[in-house]
Structures are given as structure tokens and as C-alpha cells.
Amino acid sequence: MGVEGIGARVVRKEDKRFITGKGRYVDDIKLTGMTHAYFIRSSHAHAKVKGIDSSAALKMPGVVAVLTGKQLVDDKVGNLICGWAITSKDGSPMKMGAWPAMAPETVRFVGQAVAVVIAESKNLARDAAEAVVVDYEELPAVADIQAAIKSGAPQLHPEAPGNQVYDWVLGDEGAVSSAFSKAANVVKLDVTNNRLAPNAMEPRAAIADYDAAEEHFTLYTTSQNPHVARLVLSAFYNIAPEHKLRVIAPDVGGGFGSKIFIYPEEMVALWASKKVGRPVKWTGDRTEAFLTDAHGRDHVTHAEMAFDANNKITGLRVKTYANFGAYMSLFSSSVPTYLYATLLSGQYNIPAIHAEVIGVYTNTTPVDAYRGAGRPEASYLIERLMETAARQLKVDPAQLRRTNFITQFPHQTPVIMAYDTGDFNASLDAAMKAIDYAGFPARKAHAKSQGKLRGIGVSCYIEACGIAPSKAVGSLGAGVGLWESAEVRVNPVGTIEILTGSHSHGQGHETTFCQLVAERLGVPISQVSIVHGDTDKVQFGMGTYGSRSAAVGLTAILKAMEKMESKAKKIAAHALEASEADIVIENGEFKVTGTDKAIALPMVALAAYTAHNLPEGMEPGLKESAFYDPTNFTFPAGAYICELEVDPGTGKTSFVNFVAADDFGRLINPMIVEGQVHGGLVQGIGQALLEHAIYDANGQPVTASFMDYAMPRADDVPSFNLSHTTTLCPGNPLGIKGCGEAGAIGASAAVINAITDAIDKNNLEMPATPDRVWRTIHAA
Amino acid sequence: MSTVKLTVNGKAVSVDVEDRTLLVQLLRDHLNLTGTHVGCDTSQCGACVVHMDGRAVKSCTMLAGQADGANITTIEGIAKGDELHPMQAAFRDNHGLQCGYCTPGMIMSAIDIVQRHGGQLDEATVRQELEGNICRCTGYHNIVKAVLDAAGRMKVAQAAE
Numbered sequence: 001m002g003v004e005g006i007g008a009r010v011v012r013k014e015d016k017r018f019i020t021g022k023g024r025y026v027d028d029i030k031l032t033g034m035t036h037a038y039f040i041r042s043s044h045a046h047a048k049v050k051g052i053d054s055s056a057a058l059k060m061p062g063v064v065a066v067l068t069g070k071q072l073v074d075d076k077v078g079n080l081i082c083g084w085a086i087t088s089k090d091g092s093p094m095k096m097g098a099w100p101a102m103a104p105e106t107v108r109f110v111g112q113a114v115a116v117v118i119a120e121s122k123n124l125a126r127d128a129a130e131a132v133v134v135d136y137e138e139l140p141a142v143a144d145i146q147a148a149i150k151s152g153a154p155q156l157h158p159e160a161p162g163n164q165v166y167d168w169v170l171g172d173e174g175a176v177s178s179a180f181s182k183a184a185n186v187v188k189l190d191v192t193n194n195r196l197a198p199n200a201m202e203p204r205a206a207i208a209d210y211d212a213a214e215e216h217f218t219l220y221t222t223s224q225n226p227h228v229a230r231l232v233l234s235a236f237y238n239i240a241p242e243h244k245l246r247v248i249a250p251d252v253g254g255g256f257g258s259k260i261f262i263y264p265e266e267m268v269a270l271w272a273s274k275k276v277g278r279p280v281k282w283t284g285d286r287t288e289a290f291l292t293d294a295h296g297r298d299h300v301t302h303a304e305m306a307f308d309a310n311n312k313i314t315g316l317r318v319k320t321y322a323n324f325g326a327y328m329s330l331f332s333s334s335v336p337t338y339l340y341a342t343l344l345s346g347q348y349n350i351p352a353i354h355a356e357v358i359g360v361y362t363n364t365t366p367v368d369a370y371r372g373a374g375r376p377e378a379s380y381l382i383e384r385l386m387e388t389a390a391r392q393l394k395v396d397p398a399q400l401r402r403t404n405f406i407t408q409f410p411h412q413t414p415v416i417m418a419y420d421t422g423d424f425n426a427s428l429d430a431a432m433k434a435i436d437y438a439g440f441p442a443r444k445a446h447a448k449s450q451g452k453l454r455g456i457g458v459s460c461y462i463e464a465c466g467i468a469p470s471k472a473v474g475s476l477g478a479g480v481g482l483w484e485s486a487e488v489r490v491n492p493v494g495t496i497e498i499l500t501g502s503h504s505h506g507q508g509h510e511t512t513f514c515q516l517v518a519e520r521l522g523v524p525i526s527q528v529s530i531v532h533g534d535t536d537k538v539q540f541g542m543g544t545y546g547s548r549s550a551a552v553g554l555t556a557i558l559k560a561m562e563k564m565e566s567k568a569k570k571i572a573a574h575a576l577e578a579s580e581a582d583i584v585i586e587n588g589e590f591k592v593t594g595t596d597k598a599i600a601l602p603m604v605a606l607a608a609y610t611a612h613n614l615p616e617g618m619e620p621g622l623k624e625s626a627f628y629d630p631t632n633f634t635f636p637a638g639a640y641i642c643e644l645e646v647d648p649g650t651g652k653t654s655f656v657n658f659v660a661a662d663d664f665g666r667l668i669n670p671m672i673v674e675g676q677v678h679g680g681l682v683q684g685i686g687q688a689l690l691e692h693a694i695y696d697a698n699g700q701p702v703t704a705s706f707m708d709y710a711m712p713r714a715d716d717v718p719s720f721n722l723s724h725t726t727t728l729c730p731g732n733p734l735g736i737k738g739c740g741e742a743g744a745i746g747a748s749a750a751v752i753n754a755i756t757d758a759i760d761k762n763n764l765e766m767p768a769t770p771d772r773v774w775r776t777i778h779a780a
Numbered sequence: 781m782s783t784v785k786l787t788v789n790g791k792a793v794s795v796d797v798e799d800r801t802l803l804v805q806l807l808r809d810h811l812n813l814t815g816t817h818v819g820c821d822t823s824q825c826g827a828c829v830v831h832m833d834g835r836a837v838k839s840c841t842m843l844a845g846q847a848d849g850a851n852i853t854t855i856e857g858i859a860k861g862d863e864l865h866p867m868q869a870a871f872r873d874n875h876g877l878q879c880g881y882c883t884p885g886m887i888m889s890a891i892d893i894v895q896r897h898g899g900q901l902d903e904a905t906v907r908q909e910l911e912g913n914i915c916r917c918t919g920y921h922n923i924v925k926a927v928l929d930a931a932g933r934m935k936v937a938q939a940a941e
Contacts (some may be wrong), residue, residue: 252879287821588876706914
């Protein structure tokens, strides 16, 4: 490892612009002649739109246009799509209602847009929006899963009787029944996985700029995957063909999944820009983010686990209801199915698993992937079951896990996934040592003498990342491939540009991706730049989500680097009159091994571009590209242990210690990996203790600002004790597994297991607010 | 419309704005100082924190007119040329930022925290004082480290002056 190579804790290249206020986010961009959009949104959870009167608004100062959903239909702008087809157990395709970008007839959640005002400033647009009169005829609404599945419940979409999108199954039901019939012990658990609002700190924004002469659109947008946005806008929404649409995602202020999806606002901004003949800017406010950014989680599950007399798991049966909200968002259908049920084996040898997942519509904001996407729900369920089982079977929870750990790899689970490698005992050992697990009983006794209830909670998570082998996901219903692309350009002076289809919105790619180049060529990272986020600059790529940017994106860069290096070695060998096989690359030079003959990279690059003396038949230039399609998912795994105290008088939880031992395979930049874990852990702790997106019985959101929705703050969470155990991923040449989602996947079960241990009551739903904990302690 | 006269990052400026204009709008829209961000509109997240007469304020929650005659410092005004403010350097060195959106407000709040507490800062105090700044990326771990690190650096810098 060089000072800037793989494994080095290199300080981030991108930081200077962020710490000096020079970041360039969408809302920072101003275009000449730019107008501003303000959306008129439904205040009802379910209603007919009987009419929209914009006559008064159109007379107000600065108003350019008021556009409605009916005009969208007239202009044949397509409805929003769901890109993953799921088939129900009866063989029928999932049942979906249409989702227009602005509702022409019916609104189905509070915040759904019905019209947009375009004006000279945001304030003037907002003023005029107040003068637009929308005539609603209110309809009865269903606000949660229970209400949606009741017989006689109000129906959202005629296409989906009973508000049911699909009833999907995975696994061998007969084998599971047989396991339960022979079980020595059965453990049962009902779990609610609370609905969360993603809340990236930068609200979504879009600027659309139509050039009438060229019939060309430019869209600046807060996207995790600008090429996917362009593809969807072109292929399905009828906005413009791909070569007439440039999508730029500049600095993006966090995503966590919520900026994967193509939303109504950017579609409307593009369409409106052509209609008014000027650039149109929309910047959401925080309440719009709560109302319209796709939410996460929201499952209700009943699960049963069968054990033999030796405390070995013999079967698992899971029935989950998943809330999709009012419409099927872009990847929503895959989240509670292929990203959830396929992980239900956890870290354990479970011979038979059967899962049934029923997806339902409700009159709430659409639900889709949020950091972890299905995997936190699976991990939380399994780890709560293991804890419940340990308590019921009266065995140590860590030991029960060890008894059931998978120890042989590769391991084929009964739910599709084939785990390639891992060492679950090693991470549990590391976590138990870090927290002094053996010393816990003494600490608990001491806390008791101080009037505090101390608890310890273990969570051993596994996830499927490096999303994903295209053929595999295609066979499961995905509408896209999930490879990644890269191009390596060595300039004539020897500096290097890496064009990647990945997108950085906080992950630090501008540093880590350069570290690979530094590792291979021995050049300083200052001579390398990373280009991303602009469909006019970068070849088609799939973007960043599912902890895929290192395992898939960086591997694509490696493949392109290998091609480039191969050509450069031929040029060097020719110049040095040596055999290509004898050329090695060190410290930015191409050397003839065992001699002092060498030629520096800039000279090789210059030779490639002057083309005065290249090997016979070689093309000039030094630029190579690669597309990399992974052969399997990767399987990051680890053990988290949380120790905390509960004040029995108030129900308040205070952290004592939180340790995380993760196996991410090879780390490119440990500093950045640790930062990813810290952030993920706090999102998991936020779910466990604080966060809950709540609707009242009429579908009115109760938590639509930071005054009502409890975001984790600095004094709500502890500092963390992190460590790593390593098994290299055999599926990609760098051995990388991915680290972006682990914290959010593993943390919440550790917290709830610790609180329920402290209060000696097993049933406690998230978020475990002081009020809820106090009531649980004092319940009869 | 009103004329607001104020000093921003050491420069005297005079801006004609609608009376309802917020200080953050004046900075971002009229002066193109886009380092100051808006994250919540309800004075909760602190992405908009700037210094007014040396104290941290949330610029999304005050009218531009209320800053008439004031001395405003934004994230763009704390480095001395190429030399970063110790708080900026500490955020970079401790990986106290990821997406960067909350960072300007965090840094401006953190400078105020260190100034108010002198060198007497510990982790619990930093966490409590950061209650008005929300970060979704870092989990705060490295932000707390950065503030404590900068508190030491600022003490040294002060002693050197």
C-alpha cells in the first residue's frame, strides 16, 4: 500500500469545496431567464378533483403559467413507472393503478400535486398558488395496512381489488410445515417495522432548460443515478429522446435511496420548460420532502421459528404485509420481496424457509428503497427472533447464534441467496471482546444498585450488496441490468481522468476511486480526477445505491485500468526496446524488470498521442473503457452489540457503549468506511428510538417537519467503537463487499434487544420512545 | 421594498429587497453566497447558520431587514485566503463531512460553540451544543471529534496571536 493507495486513510479531495462553501448543489444554480415552480398539492388523502380555477392566479404579478394534470394528459406525458415486475403466488402479475405526475381526476395521498404555478420568483409563485382554487370531493381513505386489508375498506385503484398489489411467496411451504410438525420448540413474534422518512439534508430540486432551436433539454437534478433518470424520462415519459436530454446531477446533498427515483417534479419541470419557453426551477422545502420523497420500511410481520432439541433452527415461517403507499414507486415492488425475503436466513443455517409477502396500497406517500431497503427489515426480524428464542429457551443469546451460524462456504440458503464467504464467529468474537461481554452481569448488577436498568443487545446482520448480477435480477423481474461502466483517459501529459457511472452524494468517490489509480500506477491522487454525474460527459452507467459503488463501480474502473495498462506497457516496451512481459509499473514509471531502464507515464502518454513511434498497427491514444457485470451479490456481515441503561422512572434510554465489528472484505479507505458505518448506525438507532412517519386515521401526515419527526441529533447518540474482521469477497478481483448500508441494517435490532433485556419484557415496538418504554415497563 | 445595508464577510453591501426577504435569501439569491444552505425552513436543522455580529444565528429564521447595520460572516468568509479556518481544517482532517450540505452550518455553529466555551469543551458539551444542527450522513461521531480537535487548534492559534 502506498501513502495514497488501497488501504490508506487519505483525507478527501472533495472536502475543500464543501468546507469553504463552494459546493455546487442544484439550488445554487441560476440560469438566465429562469422561472420558478411552486406545486399545488392535495390537502386530502383521497379525493376527486372536480375542478381547478386558476383565473385569479393568472392575473397575479409575475405569474407566467398555471399548468394542471389535465394538460399533462393532453400532451401525452407518460405516467410514472414501477421498474420491477413481481408475480403473485397465483401466477398473476402485480396489480397497479396509474400514477400521473399531476393528478387529473383523483388524488390518493396528502401532498400529491394537482397543478403547478410558474412565476418570476418562488415567492410570487407561492403567492399565486394560494389563489388557485381546487374543488375536491373528499373520499374515504385508508391510512395503514390494517385499514387497507379490512373487508369493505375504501379502494384506491380499481385495478387492485382489496387494495392488494400482490401476494408473493418464496420458499418451500411443505418443508417448513414438516419442520414445524417435528419441532421441539417454536418461537413466535409479531413485529412492526416503523415507517421512516429518508430526510437527506438537501431537499430535492430540479432545473429544466429547454432549447427550442436544438429541441434539446438539460435537467439539473438531485439524482443518485442520472443516466437511469434520463432513460426513464425518455423511454417512458415521452419527454425527449435520450440524445436530446442531458441530465446533470452535480453535488447532491445525501440520498439514502430517496434520490434514486424519478419523481413527478422533474418530469413537470421539463415539460413546463418547453411550454413556457424558459428555464424552470423547482426546489422542495422540508415539508414537501416529508410529503413526497419516497418513505421507507412500513411492514407488519408475523414470524415463527422452529428449533430442535439441540437449539438448532429447523424452520422459519414469515408472513409480512408491506405498505406501498398510494402508488408503486420505481423499485418499490422489489424491496419487500427480493431485497427482503432472500435475506431471511440471516447468518444462520436454516434448512427450510417460507415467506409470504402481501403488498398493499394505502392513502399515504409512496414507499420505496431507503438505506438498506428490505435488508434492515429482514435483519431486524431475524435478530429479534433470535433474541426472543434465547429468552424462551433460556440460553445465552450470543451462544444461540453461534450454535446456528453458517460456517461452511459457499452456502446456499433456501431463499435464493448463495453466500460466498464469511466468518460470523470472528465478528461476534471481536464485538464481544470490544464490549467485554463477559463482564456485563457485574455491570448490570452495579447499575441496578444505582436504580438503573442495564441491558445488552446483540445483532448479527448479513446483507446482499454489490447490486447486482444483471442476468440474475433480470430473471427475478428487474427491468434494468445492474452492471457498472468506467472509462480511463490518460491525457497526453500523463494526468488521468476516470469517468464513472457511479454517483457520489457523500460517499467520497473522488478520493477512493483515485486511490485505486494511485495503487496501480504509483501516481499521486492529485494527478487523477473523477468525472461523474453528467450524461453528456460520462458513458451510460447505473448510479449509486445498494452499496454497489466500490464492489461494482470500482471494479469497472479496475477493468478499464487493466486494458489501459496493457496498451501502455506495449508502448513502453516498444520505446525501451524490451519485451512487454518484462515491463512493470512502479512509482509512475514503466520499468524493465531487473534493469535501470524506465520510461515515465507522461512520456508513454505523449508517445500514445503523438503516435510518431508506436508499435506496428497500434491505434493512437490512451483511453479504455469497461463495463463490469458482477457474478454474484456480495455479503457484508458483522456483529453489533449495544449496552445501555433505562431509567425506570422516565423510560429514557442512555447509551453506555455501542460496538460494531464488520466484515466488508477489502477496505479502500478505512476512514471513509468508518464514516459510512457511523452514519448508518445512527440511522438504525434513529429508527429504533426516535423516528416514525405517522399518519392519522384519515391519512393526514402528523410528522411533516423536523418539529414533529424526531431526527437523531448529536446528543441522542453515542460515539462508536468500530473494528473490522476480513474475509475477502471472492466475487470481484478487489475482494470488496461494500459498506454503505450495514449500519442501518444491523443497528436497530441491537438497540431493541438491549432495551428489552434491560426492562425484562420482550415485546417493544420501534421507535422505543421514553413514553413507550415506560408504559412497557409498567404494563401489567 | 426596503434597502438593507450590512457588512458581509468584511464588505459593505446595500441591497434592495422585498420586506419579506429572509436573511438567507439575501445571502443566496442577491449576493450569490450559496455556501449557506436551507435544510428545513423551521429553524431546526442549522444548515443556514451564519454569524451576525460574532454570534451564530439561523439565517432562514430572520428577515434581511433585521440584519440592517449588522456584520455578517458566512462560510465563504472564515478562511484567510488559502489558509483554512482551524474549524474547516479539523472537519476535513477528521472526516467530519460526507455530502457537505449541513457542513457550512455545522462549521459556523461549531466556531460559535468553541468561542463561547473557550477551551473548556468535552464530548457531552459538544453534543448538547450541536442540538440545533442536524446531519444525516456522519452520525455525528466525526463531527464531535472535529469540533474537539478544532477547539485545541483555535486555542493554539489564539495563543500565537
